[in-house]
Amino acid sequence: MAVLALAGCASDPAPNEQFRLTEQALEQAKAVGATADEVPEMKLAEGKFNRAKGNMADQSFKNARMRAEQAELDARLAEAKVLTQKSEEQVNVLNTRIVRLRKQLGDAQ
Amino acid sequence: MSLKSNVIGALILAGCASLYGCAGQHSEAALQQAGADFQKVKEDSNVLRIAPKDVIRAGESLARADRLSTYWGSGSDVVHYAYLSQRYSEIAREHTTQALNEERAAKLELERQRLQLALRESKLLSVQQQGKWLEEQIVALATTQTDRGLVMTLGDVLFDTGEAELKNSANRVVLKIVQFLQLNPKRVVRIEGYTDSTGGKQENLKLSRDRAQAVADVLMDLGIEDKRIQVEGYGDEYPVDANASERGRAQNRRVEIVFSDEKGQLGAAR
Incomplete structure (x- = not known):
């Protein structure tokens, strides 16, 4: 197992492209308002990406790639959750307005 | 898979x-x-x-x-x-x-717009009905529908003797006029002041003008634009009754509000 792991390390190139993707996903999630404090997946993403950077520095490229891949999807999920929540809020706001309008219309008639 | x-x-x-x-x-x-x-x-x-x-x-x-x-x-x-x-x-x-x-939000938004439109229409209808009701009130308050148009007379009880300041008892009728003008934004008014024949001509002219101006000021304070209001003072001219009796003199001390038609056409001043 140790041999295989070593072999894996040796054959894995530096995951530069994956790092770029992960950074992009984190940026996008932040742009829609996902924060580590409010969205658990964002906290996961940031934690994993930090560890991935440490792995990169240690030339442990396979670990770096796997953590960065997970961080990317954690961030994408964080972004999606924030957007879903926003869409729910929008539906709620509209429902409230419609109820108010209906009430006013009922009063007016 | x-x-x-x-x-x-x-x-x-x-x-x-x-x-x-x-x-x-x-x-x-x-x-x-x-x-x-x-x-x-x-x-x-x-x-x-x-x-x-x-x-x-x-x-x-x-x-x-x-x-x-x-x-x-x-x-x-x-x-x-x-x-x-x-x-x-x-x-x-x-x-x-x-x-x-x-x-779902897109559908709700359409529904919201539909309801908003309906509400606006119903409000507009109620305003129109209210306007009509007010118009009837104003017409009822206006004693004379003369060739000068719709004329409302504010009697002298609304002023203290010799004073130009409008008393609080005039608030009700003034508010009605304001509401009426707000609901009929094209209408304009001419406010005309009159006195009885006691006192000097110049004083009477000034008093009649001041009283008409006092009514105009209140209307402006309540939000009617000054360009919709003309002010005239006629002193003791155009009496509506004989100045011989106290009753007749009281009739002559008055402020008349002449309303234009719906399009803002006001009869010529005297």
């Missing part, structure tokens, strides 16, 4: 785990969980319609985890790809919920 290959994968995994313990219990559980999640999104027609790419990626990652689980010493890789697959499934679900919410 079909159900069949899923089952085969699971069988292989189970066999592998029992024979060699290669994938381990941890990775086996991860694989099963990912498989179950994928199965759920794959069977959801909304998810397939809205987030097909995420579903495909969830399937690809799962297939990879499945394949790796047959290799010896690949436990952490299996867990990794199972994790990615689960994430893709979750992302697919979130994207779907979001899109469904947006579709």
Whole structure:
């Protein structure tokens, strides 16, 4: 197992492209308002990406790639959750307005 | 990724785990969980319609985890790809919920606009009815519908003798005039002051003008634009009764408000 792991390390190139993707996903999630404090997946993403950077520095490229891949999807999920929540809020706001309008219309008639 | 290959994968995994313990219990559980999640999104027609790419990626990652689980010493890789697959499934679900919410919001927005329009129309109708009602009130208050147009007379009880300041008892009728003018934005008014024949001509002219101006000031204070208001003082001219009696003089001390028609056409001043 140790041999295989070593072999894996040796054959894995530096995951530069994956790092770029992960950074992009984190940026996008932040742009829609996902924060580590409010969205658990964002906290996961940031934690994993930090560890991935440490792995990169240690030339442990396979670990770096796997953590960065997970961080990317954690961030994408964080972004999606924030957007879903926003869409729910929008539906709620509209429902409230419609109820108010209906009430006013009922009063007016 | 079909159900069949899923089952085969699971069988292989189970066999592998029992024979060699290669994938381990941890990775086996991860694989099963990912498989179950994928199965759920794959069977959801909304998810397939809205987030097909995420579903495909969830399937690809799962297939990879499945394949790796047959290799010896690949436990952490299996867990990794199972994790990615689960994430893709979750992302697919979130994207779907979001899109469904947006579709719903679009429908609700149309409904909201429809209701808003209906409310505006009903309010407008009620304002028109109110305007009509007020107009009837104003017409009722106006004693003379002469060739000068609609004329309302404010009697001298609304002023103290010799004073130009409008008393509080005039508030009610003044407010009605303001409301009427607000509901009829094209109408304009001419406010004309008159006195009886007691006192000097110049004083009477000034007093009549001051009293008319006092009424105009109140209207302006209550929001009527000054350009809609003309002010005239006629002193003791144009009496409506003989100045010989006290009753007649009281009739002559007055302020008249001449309303234009709906288009703002005001009869000529005297």
